[in-house]
Amino acid sequence: MLFFEPVRDRRQGPSLVDQAVDAIEQAILQGVLRPGMALPSVRQFARLHGLSTFTVSAAYSRLVAQNQLTSRPGSGYRVALTAAPGRQPRAPVDWLPPRMGAAWLLADVFADHSIPIKSGCGWLPSDWLNEAGLQQSLRQVARTPVNQIAGYGHPYGYHPLREHIQQSLRQHGLILETDQILLTQGATQALDIVLRTLLRAGDAIAVELPCYANFLQSLRLAGLRPVGVPRKADGLCMQSLEEAARDHGVKALFVNTVLHNPTGTSLTMGEAFRVLQLAEQYNFRVIEDDVSRDLLPGLGPMLAAMGGTDRVIYVSGFSKSIMPSMRVGYVVANAAMLKDMAQTKMTLGLTTPELMERTVYQVLRQGRHQAHLLRLQDRLRQAHDELGHLMDQHGFETYARPQAGLFLWARPGQAWQGRGASALAELALPHGIWLAPGLYFDPDQTDTAWMRFNVAYSTHPRLWEFMREVGAAGPV
Template sequence: MMFFQPIRGGGAPTLVDQVAQALQSAMESQLLRPGMALPSVRQFARNHGLSTYTVAAAYGRLAAQGWLAARPGSAYRVVPRAAARAAVRAAPWRPPKMGESWLLADVFADHSIPIKSGCGWLPSEWLNEAGLQQSLRQLARVPAAQIAGYGHPYGYAPLREHMLGVLAERGVAAQPAQIVLTQGATQALDIVIRTLFRAGDTVLVELPCYANLLPCLHLAGLQILGVPRTADGLCVETLQRLAASHPVKGLFVNTVLHNPTGTSLSMANAFQVLQVAERHGFWVIEDDVSRDLLPGIGPMLLALAGTRRVVHVSGFSKSITPSVRVGYIVAADELAAAFVRTRMAMSLTPAEMLERTVYQVLRQGRHQAHLARVRDRLGEAHETLCGLMDEHGFEVYARPGAGLFLWARPAGAWRERGAARLAETALRDGIWLAPGGYFDPTGADAGWLRFNVAYSLDPLLWKFMRRVGAA
């Protein structure tokens, strides 16, 4: 049974939204009657040329809203209309309350928001599903005895060896003992913080900066100072002034495709940042998690300065899938050993089964072709979204043309009211916006918002902006 024809591009709703809406309409019109079983996730995906991730997300949303019922080992079935209405009345959807705890924790468990313009990941239908499935099939053939115990303290050796080749292509000559695998890049940052710094130490972050970094720094009791992020990197004058007037121990920086502004350091700016760090003797922690989304090349601080001054952090959530929590640290031998001791105290060895999955995906020839397609789609989304921003009078901070993020703010009264109030209003319409205050160590709200370009082309988002006068 064909329910609809997917619409791709051109500002169409996400495929998850399209599937959910088509099924809900079919149930309301009695095309799908109470008690009927839906096609399996795999069958529906095959019939409509969709990813199984997309279909599973749509089925899950309808089950959460009371339209479908699912039992272990059984198909999804249509819930009788009276029961569905009762479920909706018993648990009507209410927008969550905006706040730091929701943004940093609850949002990952909240699948009820239709338009996720503020999120930090790729749409499920953009993922390399075939590569992941092949990797999981290969993992299933590994004898249980090989994966039953704890992994190696440094991480899965074949993946670390693979990363040596990747680093070499980027101009970094490293050894296996310099690479430490972690459960995601955020854990890598936490390990670095716990190892290098002590409560009361002063560290520098970008303004704005990666939102999840801030709670890690606060939990460690560190003093946080901000360095403005410009279109081509860090404000070197501010960096020099702060380093000269404070006992700075470290600087955290996104070298390319900065979260949240999307900008990248120019080569000249990268050299200047490293010169200030060398002059004042502080660590540079390079968060490089989005490099795989960068077309062409960009400066890499680890390649420019080596491990004597730079600690390099990255991961695979942006290029493979967020659910594969695998990151890594590249550092000098002795420091890498210290990071391993910290990680072992926190969580013992990393998750080898996930590391094996990532390794199998990376070694397949199709992964680079997948990344090329993702870069192209992101470039097209940037061009379209910038056009929508211009049409609706938004101020765009920079136009990187690549990566996940665009940093912009509306004109008119909403600039004075603040991005947080706009985000709260949008949430009542099922739209998740990411206000700039979450990316500032002081919580300052100057009206800026982080837009994920892959999720921000939905016409309903821009209809909302016009309705509330933000455009």
């Protein structure tokens, strides 16, 4: 189907993107395109109208942002069910890509549905989740008598869930009492509580380089001084960590033991022991962020189990394995320290939502959750294989090949040498592609060519077509 005849002289009419958007809107208004109908693929539409795929991608992305079209990876574009024909035309609205930066990454990106290819995001696609298990758990919680959930709940959180966490961590060698487990609104709040309880403005804290981006924002908000310690393929640079402890007097180290965000790497057992030795020698605490352990096939070192809860504060949650919007996390420490953290939690926002904690508990106690994790691990491994092949094919350099978890850390080859990834990310946004450049993950916001790729979102053909078009992939 030919939707319009493009006017290529910009002096005679609107841009090609505007023309494509207007033509599709008219087709919807006239009932030629009805709710739920599939549109031609980006390539087909471009070929039919003699346009570049960039132009068509931008037009489709704008229509998604305007709720005229819907898009799901692998399923193409369809007319939105709410885009009923016969309504009055509205004045055209120019879709503008969001402005990149720390504020967008930290907040707006979670509400921004205008980007169909979220290669830089930090969560699983919705169709990878255990939908049946979640629905069953929600039905179970809905049958709870109101008088059991009408109050604020316990400051430490829902006790059966804390008991389940206690037994789960015991399998990793971490022996706890339930009064050493504090439930929080996700791991992000857990980290905030730890920082507010243990550290004061001006204190130095050692962080991995690159480091989990949102944690860096928390440090800035708390007035703490991050000291970067390079992350290697098998762990941390121990010489840099010792120098940070000796020369900067760091009070704590923040570390992802397994499936590091953003490189995807894990510490070896030897590296984990060395971290704990330096922590004892220089008397700093270790904040272990372990939110991705459920995505790791097999075993990996757990610093809290190896070093004990006097030295290591352990943080985890369920957003990676259950659902991002299920904001339930937890922090583990010795009983005295956790009592102080509970007071910080209550000061900041009182108790945490027991309805969500009960839902998570119901999901975890089902026998099907472990089967879901095994399927998820296998699916992620396959995505790593496919993305690694695409990286090789397009001349990208990968930092490591973890073959597990969500992330791969990579940079373009010679074609993009000497340029930062932020410029590439800016070019990608108008075409409906979100990339996560390395400056997000750097305490000094240094603009390198490295980027974080979410393997579950990064095999989309349009992403690699874009890389070829802008020259980031070089000749292929």
